[in-house]
Amino acid sequence: TQLLEQSPQFLSIQEGENLTVYCNSSSVFSSLQWYRQEPGEGPVLLVTVVTGGEVKKLKRLTFQFGDARKDSSLHITAAQPGDTGLYLCAGAGDRDDKIIFGKGTRLHILP
């Protein structure tokens, strides 16, 4: 069974600080996605990474896929209150493209 573990589960930091959240697995994924979900809404795709070692940037957000395609990280620079939300990583397996989600990191940025 493929599992994705996210850490930390909860993170509360001051506006302007930097942070990194992690997504780890013992399984290899053909691709990995990061989503952000706000209360009362469905997850919204932020990025998809496909190649081992790949780094993608989306404004203040930097996403990295591990060389072995088993883990990923999301780094936010100068966090803002608008970054508050639930961040989910989701992997597509090598054998099929069904998406497996982690439990998420709940991020709260204090103004």
Next chain:
Amino acid sequence: ETGVTQSPTHLIKTRGQQVTLRCSSQSGHNTVSWYQQALGQGPQFIFQYYREEENGRGNFPPRFSGLQFPNYSSELNVNALELDDSALYLCASSYDSGTATDTQYFGPGTRLTVL
């Protein structure tokens, strides 16, 4: 705004009852997936439909069933509701291009409460 809608927004049922949740996909999307998201958890894959046929299933019992229609709408049916079925049910539509990087567009979900 993803173009994916779900109804109803909220629903309260009692144990043993049956429920039908509905999803309207983006036009042109041939694939719909359903997920269950319990409080404090990530979404769990229930099943996927591709061109009106089931195309993969997660670890959910047969009392969870679905349908996909040619007009880009779909249904999730749950029979013999249990308390643990209380969750947010999400549908996600996509166009299956045969790769693992197809983008899924999620609806806002239906919050089901079973009493």
